[in-house]
Amino acid sequence: MLRTSLKMADHAAKKLKTSHISIGTHNGHFHADEALAVYMLRLLPTYTSAELIRTRDLALLETCQIVVDVGGIYDASINRYDHHQRTFDTVFPGRPTKLSSAGLVYMHFGKQIIAQQLGKSEDAQEVEVIWNKVYENFIEAVDANDNGISVYDPKGIAAAGLEKRFRDGGNSLGAMVSRLNPNWNDSSPSDPIEAQGAEDAKFEVASTRMGEEFLRDLEYFTKAWLPARAIVHTAYAKRFEYDSSGRTLVFAGQSVPWKDHLYDLESQSKGAGEVVYVLYPERQTSDSKWRIQAVPVNKDSFESRKPLPEAWRGVRDDKLDEVTGIPGGVFVHAAGFIGGNNTFDGALSMAKKALEL
Structure with missing residues (x-):
């Protein structure tokens, strides 16, 4: 040995x-x-x-x-x-x-x-x-x-x-x-x-x-x-332009990693209210379709702060238009955490209506 x-x-x-x-x-x-x-x-x-x-x-x-x-x-x-x-x-x-x-x-x-x-x-x-x-x-x-x-x-x-x-x-x-x-x-x-x-x-x-x-x-x-941080900060500052309650966040140019930055901003802005929906284009083109995503209760959760309305979930295209009363619908996921519309105006209308329901 x-x-x-x-x-x-x-x-x-x-x-x-x-x-x-x-x-x-x-x-x-x-x-x-x-x-x-x-x-x-x-x-x-x-x-x-x-x-x-x-x-x-x-x-x-x-x-x-x-x-x-x-x-x-x-x-x-x-x-x-x-x-x-x-x-x-x-x-x-x-x-x-x-x-x-x-x-x-x-x-x-x-x-x-x-x-x-x-x-x-x-x-x-x-x-x-x-x-x-x-x-x-x-x-x-x-x-x-x-x-x-x-x-x-x-x-x-x-x-x-x-x-x-x-x-x-x-x-x-x-x-x-x-x-x-x-x-x-x-x-x-x-x-x-x-x-x-x-x-x-x-x-x-x-x-x-x-x-x-x-x-x-x-x-x-x-x-x-890190590069996404400034973009999220800008969108957060402009959120009242799209929603008087500030509950809808819009990324006009492209989607970026936003969850961490949003939660940090909200923790620093106590009393300002929570963002419920985030809107972003699928591509960086003028004819891009738009997504509406419900904000999770925390970064690692599958539970949303306010899922898209139950009646919309699992519905697509023309049937979705009928249910929502908003033209251009593409889909809403069966779990209600994300949906889509052919235009920004359509996606924004979906967010505003979902907030009311």
Whole structure:
């Protein structure tokens, strides 16, 4: 056993000599948080070409320039980012969820990553906005999953007598990473160095997949969500031009990601009333058909604040015109959350009538 450990330590030491920068994390069963943490670090110039050392040997970890998810130390001044200590209770600013190694790395290096993406300084307002948004939208769930924190209070769920209608655990990113680990009965090389190399290769696949999802989220918020903010703000300011109560929001040029921005605006404008329907063209052409969409009660809900009238639901074309009394009807979804009309005037008339019913 000692000979095997010395052999692996010597092999790791030789690897370190080929790279002056190294990232350390634990070997064995890997998880989504350290897989993502390693990927995020590699987005930074300092660690782009860093050697990855997966071990629990503290002597080897001491040789690494940065260590995540192992070592029993959280100290940013020496680049140690473990969260398994009994006393660890660090959370992201303004959020309640205890951090994992992913959250720790993101909290300390996320602004640098975002600044690179936007081509701005780390103290730019846009960087701060995206830093918070990506944490809430993506990283926090990874932290919660690794720390065994449920989305809902288990006691509250039990008291309400609620049960899941189906199993959804296998659809999470954490489950995806777990499936990439070797199975208990998979064959493994007898040589410990080769066995560790095979395990490391699987970890690299997991890290890449987590990183791809992170980058998709980051690119959405920097390239689509952020540019949409000004458009939503303009439409929100003009909403009384179309509806005296301000309950109809119109995007005259094109549809953009609006839900997050709308909820933020409403929270900042307390007492101004809630938007009920959003109108937007299907295409950026003068002859485009128009959609009317009911605003959900929150971003992740299928429930609308005020669905389109029940009598309209599941009805199309001429029959829809007859039911609504408004020409140009295209359809209304059976669930009442969205509908369409051939013209803007028709869609606006549908919104006004739906508000009255």
